[in-house]
Amino acid sequence: MNKTPHVSYPDSAHPPDTGGETRSSGTPAAPASVPVPAAGGKTALTIRLQNIPLLRGLEPEVLKQMVGGLQIKQAGRGALILHKGGAGDHLLFLLAGRLQAIDTNEEGKEIGLSFILPGDYFGELSIVDGQPRSASVVACETSLIALLPRRQAQMLIYHHPLVAERVLKRMAASVRQASSYRAILGISNAFQRVFALLHHLASVVPGGLVVIDQMPTQQEIAIMVNTSRETVSRALSILIKRGVVEKDLRRLIVRRPEVLREAAIRKDTFGPDPGSDGADVPAGDSPSS
Helix, strand or coil: CCCCCCECCCCCCCCCCCCCCEEEECCCCCCCEEEEECHHHCEEEEEEHHHCHHHCCCCHHHHHHHHCCCEEEEECCCCEEECCCCCCCEEEEEEECCEEEEEECCCCCEEEEEEECCCCEECHHHHHHCCCCCCEEEECCCEEEEEEEHHHHHHHHHCCHHHHHHHHHHHHHHHHHHHHHHHHHCCCCHHHHHHHHHHHHCEECCCCCEEECCCCCHHHHHHHHCCCHHHHHHHHHHHHHCCCEEEECCEEEECCHHHHHHHHHCCCCCCCCHHHCCCCCCHHHCCCC
């Protein structure tokens, strides 16, 4: 898993909410760090570039050269970070918060592609091939983003084999992930699509526990599998009632991963009509609300 870059806040654990608006600032700083000014000229936080996974291991002089062109943007929940079809002018890094890449299907309905977490970078396809953005990106919560101009980003990728290798591996992983999502969307039963996505998102953590960290909201899951929030709620209710999963703050513990896998493959795992098994989960009582 990627390590979250070091971001120091003096008074709070998260950047202040901007009400959906974005603010930006680009200020030269000491080598390998970027101070972001707050109101009154005070420094609200400092970003240490060497803690960003893509940049880890680079020479301090290389990171120092990046600082002059780097811009910092703070985006409120719901803010549009990238627009599909837009110009690929920057390589972007998520420093804090959470983003989601989205696209639209033939009917014009939004489809969630993937989540972007702190430490991740995005927008690299347009940097490499010069084509417009392939998807839109929106902020799921108040987020902090760093933007590196295209020319500097190309220099970073093409002149540093370590960075190039990481970008290539990331592209390969993205292709595999896209293939998995297409397979999930090809499932005709909506409940199975929910089960399949949860199985795909689950991972084994130290100690052998199977969990979904940073569980997406019900609406986010609905967008990702092309169904309604109510269907997601009912699917989660079934899994909780059968003891397959268990809520644990912002994560979901998969107590019976073999059953979850079977439910993703067979639509009759919980009977011929899984939607009739239990009532909807109230909005405030779901692990993904």
